[in-house]
Amino acid sequence: MRKSQKIYSNYHLFKIPYIYVDSLDKLETMSSGFVCFDELWTQIDARTTSTKRNKIVGDILLKSRKRELTIVFTAQLLDLLDKRVRKIQDFTAYPILNRTETLTKVLVFRTGYPREDSLMKSFYFKTPLIFDCFDTHEEISMELESNEEAKIIFQESKDDPPKFFDTYEQCSDYALKYWEKNINKFAPLIL
Numbered sequence: 001m002r003k004s005q006k007i008y009s010n011y012h013l014f015k016i017p018y019i020y021v022d023s024l025d026k027l028e029t030m031s032s033g034f035v036c037f038d039e040l041w042t043q044i045d046a047r048t049t050s051t052k053r054n055k056i057v058g059d060i061l062l063k064s065r066k067r068e069l070t071i072v073f074t075a076q077l078l079d080l081l082d083k084r085v086r087k088i089q090d091f092t093a094y095p096i097l098n099r100t101e102t103l104t105k106v107l108v109f110r111t112g113y114p115r116e117d118s119l120m121k122s123f124y125f126k127t128p129l130i131f132d133c134f135d136t137h138e139e140i141s142m143e144l145e146s147n148e149e150a151k152i153i154f155q156e157s158k159d160d161p162p163k164f165f166d167t168y169e170q171c172s173d174y175a176l177k178y179w180e181k182n183i184n185k186f187a188p189l190i191l
Contacts, residue, residue, distance in 0.1 A: 004172045006033035011140055012162075014133050015178065017154050017171040023146035027060040031067040039140050040073035040081065061085055078112065086112030091120065102127055129186055132157070154178070 007018040008030050018036075021027065062084065064071050075081055078092070089112030096105045104127050110118040135158045152171045155162040156178070165171035179186075 006168050007036065008033055009036040009038075010142055011036070011038045011134060011138050012153075012155065012158070014135075014155050014157050015175070016133055017152070017165075017168065017175040019168065020151045020153055021142070022148075023143040025145045026150050029150065030060070030069060033069060035064075035069050035071040037071065037073035038138075040075050040085075042140065058082060058084060062088065064088075078114075081112070088112075097127070101131075104130075 004017075007013070007016060008021050009018045010021045012020070013036070019030075019033075021030070021035075060067075060069075061071060063069075078086060090110075092109045092112055092114045094107045094109065094114060096107070098104070103124060105122060105124050107114075107122050108120045109115065110120055151162075152165040152168055153162045154165070154171050154175050163171075163174065165174065
């Protein structure tokens with residue numbers, strides 16, 4: 001059985017095991033996993049490249065390959081990101097919701113500079129299951145430092161209390177059992 005990759009996130013996820021990253025100093029502890037950053041541009045703004053905040057985030061992005069991290073982030077405007085980040089991007093995914101927000105078309109471009117000639121592929125997915133895995137209204141606020149240990153969390157929904165675990169493996173096992181128990185409930189939502 002293949003060991004599941006750790007998921008790190010600076011926002012709360014539902015139905016997915018993850019390690020909550022509430023401060024920038026926790027970025028230094030991440031390795032071998034999948035990293036989700038919402039509103040990355042608020043942490044690494046091209047207009048303020050000399051700040052400690054930018055240095056920390058920039059360093060972890062530049063070290064991501066050596067640390068075996070896959071980093072996925074959202075940004076309202078790519079132009080707000082430091083050009084170093086855009087240069088090391090493998091691809092840019094540009095989502096387009098339909099009018100009723102039930103289906104998303106995703107255009108995938110090579111690198112951090114999307115242009116018509118760099119379009120690699122497109123794909124579609126149904127949005128209800130994805131929208132059920134996070135709260136789009138959550139506001140992200142990351143401190144520079146935190147005295148707390150990173151929390152390993154599984155939470156069914158924003159209305160349910162989070163469950164905390166001592167190890168990522170325990171959390172991942174719990175999530176697997178949750179999905180095995182509930183797969184029939186979610187099957188119609190999958191393309």
